[in-house]
Amino acid sequence: MSAEKSPAKGRRNLLKGVAAAAGAMTAPMVATAQTATALRFQSTWPAKDIFHEYANDFAKKVNDMASGKLKIEVLPAGAVVPAFQLLEAVAKGTLDGGHGVVAYHYGKNSALALWGSGPSFGMDPNMLLAWHNYGGGKALLEEVYKSLNLDVVSYLYGPMPTQPFGWFKKPIAKVEDMKGVKFRTVGLAVDMYTDMGAAVNPLPGGEIVPALDRGLIDGAEFNNASSDKLLGFPDVAKNCMLQSFHQSGEQFEILFNKAKLTALPPELKSIIDYAVQAASADMSWKAIERNSTDYIDLKKQGIKFYKTPDAVLRAQLASWDKIMAKKGAENPMFKKILDSQKAFAQRAGQWQNDYTVDFKMAYNHYFGRNAKKS
Secondary structure, three states: OHHHHHHHHHHHHHHHHHHHHHHHHHHHHHHHHHHOEEEEEEEOOOOOOHHHHHHHHHHHHHHHHHOOOEEEEEEOOOOOOOHHHHHHHHHHOOOOEEEEOHHHHOOOOHHHHHOOOEOHHHOOHHHHHHHHHHOOHHHHHHHHHHHOOOOEEEEEEOOOOOOOOEEEOOOOOOHHHHOOOEEEOOOOHHHHHHHOOOEEOOOOHHHHHHHHHOOOOOEEOOOOHHHHHHHOHHHHOOEEEEOOOOEOOOOEEEEEEHHHHHOOOHHHHHHHHHHHHHHHHHHHHHHHHHHHHHHHHHHHOOOEEEEOOHHHHHHHHHHHHHHHHHHHHHOHHHHHHHHHHHHHHHHHHHHHHHHOOOHHHHHHHHHOOOOOOO
């Protein structure tokens, strides 16, 4: 009998082995599903703005590299909180993260606007980002957030192109033309335009064009040809003044709730770190392609572009000098950040100005009025 039972016993053992093997194969799959993390982000931009697209570009890079272990979903401005309430929402955990600009937090500490507002001692956007990452700016930003009891982790990336002075119903030909103009801007640019005589209203991006259309404001700045076109500026104003020092070195900010980020395993934190860097480069390249294309399209639509007069630019610098002196005296952190930026700018700016060739000379050689016809 024992000999007759052995085949059945062997089959039972075989089935047990198959079941055990199947369990071993499925266990990791269950574990992977259990450890997958979903993070809910909100941008400070309307869904149709290219800035919201940049936020989605960053999220896609993280999601692709995380291979299902981490997924970031990005909602447009207002989906959970208004644009200007993003920082508190992320700090409190209402949102896991967000995408915006540091200048939007200006009301909490005026020093926060120094990551973009003003001439930055002659630094271009990429140089300001270099100061942030290698010149002490990152530690200073962390110090400001800590002083405000905001449990967030901030990544700055994506140096923006120089922003226009603004869109107007009538061109700005001289400094006096700004007197009494109802104007939209944000950050310390509010102080700059106010000092120049404008009546400033710091509206979020999605509210600018409706305000222009209803005559609540006479002029506004937002950012770039692509955003301005998508938001509808050409429908309500026909004159755009190019070149300005009000926000000539601004960056984007990616925010995380500190507890949520800290809880992630090291490999996912590394993915986020490198996704920020990759998104920064990709955003810079995409901006050149899209902004230049949309700039030409706006001209074809009949929009008149003017270079902001040098006298107006010098007036901006003079206003900025007053702002730095006043805010620096009121806010020790403001002065601490300014001193750090100034020291970095003096060294890095000398190097850049001495080394960089005049690209406009080459452009005019090939495309200017006196260029040789091929």
